[in-house]
Amino acid sequence: GAVVSQHPSWVICKSGTSVKIECRSLDFQATTMFWYRQFPKQSLMLMATSNEGSKATYEQGVEKDKFLINHASLTLSTLTVTSAHPEDSSFYICSAMGSTEAFFGQGTRLTVV
Amino acid sequence: DAKTTQPTSMDCAEGRAANLPCNHSTISGNEYVYWYRQIHSQGPQYIIHGLKNNETNEMASLIITEDRKSSTLILPHATLRDTAVYYCIVRVAAANNLFFGTGTRLTVIP
Numbered sequence: 001g002a003v004v005s006q007h008p009s010w011v012i013c014k015s016g017t018s019v020k021i022e023c024r025s026l027d028f029q030a031t032t033m034f035w036y037r038q039f040p041k042q043s044l045m046l047m048a049t050s051n052e053g054s055k056a057t058y059e060q061g062v063e064k065d066k067f068l069i070n071h072a073s074l075t076l077s078t079l080t081v082t083s084a085h086p087e088d089s090s091f092y093i094c095s096a097m098g099s100t101e102a103f104f105g106q107g108t109r110l111t112v113v
Numbered sequence: 114d115a116k117t118t119q120p121t122s123m124d125c126a127e128g129r130a131a132n133l134p135c136n137h138s139t140i141s142g143n144e145y146v147y148w149y150r151q152i153h154s155q156g157p158q159y160i161i162h163g164l165k166n167n168e169t170n171e172m173a174s175l176i177i178t179e180d181r182k183s184s185t186l187i188l189p190h191a192t193l194r195d196t197a198v199y200y201c202i203v204r205v206a207a208a209n210n211l212f213f214g215t216g217t218r219l220t221v222i223p
Contacts, residue, residue, distance in 0.1 A: 006156070034210065043200075044157070044213040093156045095211070101147065102211050104156035 003027055004096050006105025013084055013112055021079045021108045023094030029074035030096035035067075038091040038107075050077040084112040116140070117201045122218040125195075131188040133217050135201030138182040143205050146177060148186045150197040151216070157200065160186065191221045 003026040013019050023033055031052045036044040048069055049057040056069035066088075068080040077096075081088055089112045095104045118136040125131040137146065145164050149157040161168055161175045163184075168175045174187040188195055200216040 004156075036213075043215050044151075046210060046212065049210070091154070095156070101159045101162060103159065104149075107154065107156045109154070 004094065004103045004105045006094055006108055008108055009106060010109040011111070013110070015085055015112055016083055018080055018082045019084055019110060021081075021092055021094075021110075023077045023079070023096070023105050025075045025096045025103075028096070028098060030077075031074060032097060033071060033077040034095045034102070035069065035077075035079050036093045036095070038093060044093060050079075052077075081110065084110070086112045088112050116203050116212075117214050119199075119201055119214060119217045121215065122220070124220050124222055125188075125191045127193060127221050127223050128190055131186075131191040131195065131219055131221070133186040133188075133199050133201075133219065134183065135186070136183045137201070137203045140181050140203050141205075144203045145205070146175065146181075146184050147202045147204060147211070148173070148175065148199065149202065149211075149213075150195075150199045152194075152197045157213075160199075191219075193221050193223065195219065196221045 005024045005026050007022045033050040035047045037047050038044045046059050047062045050069045050071040052071045052074055058064045071077040091107050091109050093107045095102045145162050147162040148160040151157045161173050163175045163177055177184045198216040198218050200213050
């Protein structure tokens with residue numbers, strides 16, 4: 001099946017710094033990718049939809065200036081958490097649509113200290 | 114709005130069939146039933162999907178009731194590696210978004 005690769009798998013950063021997470025579709029082109037956030041023992045929550053060549057669409061309550069999304073090519077979307085705070089610590093997951101189903105990256109565990 | 118209802122947790126003995134139910138009483142005619150699972154600290158993994166006919170693949174079988182208001186995912190011979198949270202999702206095939214409910218935490222017991 002199709003593969004979506006996410007990098008890094010985990011990252012620890014200091015409060016106030018920015019962190020970039022990459023999501024790549026390895027064997028197919030994805031005009032749309034999705035970013036989710038998952039807190040411990042909770043389900044995945046859709047944060048935003050990343051559109052190649054245009055602005056991302058954010059879900060209600062998600063700060064677009066804090067979670068910067070760039071989808072510069074058909075195989076790469078990036079999520080930058082700016083001015084990170086401890087409450088941003090979470091598991092971030094990206095996905096891309098195949099022909100009939102979504103494929104997910106392995107997730108990135110962000111810890112802000 | 115996840116539009117599905119699943120039991121919070123289930124246990125299954127290793128080697129036995131695991132039957133995971135899902136209620137989707139408000140499903141629309143053009144909405145498919147999708148199943149994904151998430152093993153701890155990993156991204157979700159696609160399992161199977163169907164519209165109205167029963168479906169089977171190398172991972173599982175999907176049984177959809179005739180009125181399409183509920184379905185059951187069947188893992189025919191559960192192994193310890195099948196321990197995960199299983200999500201039942203309904204969506205229009207052409208739609209991109211996936212909205213996850215709370216899922217069922219399946220624990221396979223040795």
